[in-house]
Amino acid sequence: MFLAGGADEALIPAVSESSEGLRKASTARSVGRAEGKPLRVDLEGASELAVAVLPLVSRGEVLGVLEVVASPAAISSGWKGMKAIADQGGATLRALEEAASLRAQLGLSETLSRLAHSLVRARSSDKAVDEVAKFYFETFGAPAVAWAVKADLTRLNLLSRYGLSAAASDRIQAELRSIRRLSSGGSQAKTQLVDSVASWTSVDKATVIDARDAVIVVGDESPEIASTVRFIQPMLKDVLHRLGILAQADLRHERLDLGISWTAH
16 A cells, blocks of 8 residues: 655555564655655555554755654655655754754854754744744844734734834834735845835834745844844744645644654754
8 A cells, every 4th residue: 555645755565563564664764864855665464554654854855854653644644744744854953953053153152052942843924924024123122123024924923022112113103004025026125125124113224034924123233133034034934834735734634643753863
């Protein structure tokens, strides 16, 4: 029995629960890591189990694998949800890897660890975006304003404000409650947004984090801020992308009795 999940998924012949079967299952795991393709192998025998091997991929790189052991029927019904979870797992490992690299460069060990863990634990896009805005205010003392996508996918709605005076907060609420995606407005839209926030928060310069489905303006343009943005911007974009996949995935499936093992390298 095979799982027909799409042209990019490899199909492994059914094997028995013998040493040969386990060897082939191990081979499937290696193939999943090497080729970055989800696959399944059926273990024919008394227990009627199957093993699903789903690579944890981020930006084209396989960072590990997710293995799920369950009945063939349960794996078939839960396949879409398991793929979505594997996608989020790739984003999780990438975020932790990049946070570790940034810690080594800037010495922001504790704060970056907390941010990375907050992002990978976030259950919603709003929560992830808010954590980044809060990070810049609490770590650097810089005012931060965040917008995130809502029902209207062409615009971003005001989400968070940190370190602003009451007057600046009211001004932004009144005039920038909703903004266009920066990608649709070009460089002029970005410049106008930065200039507005900078003038209302009484800072000379501001930095923009554009994660496509969210925008964060930080009231500082120091080299330390720029260094963190180079890591945090793609990390946030990746997390938001994976959360969007999870939100869209149909996670309705039979209750699974799963044995899950994570292998990262």
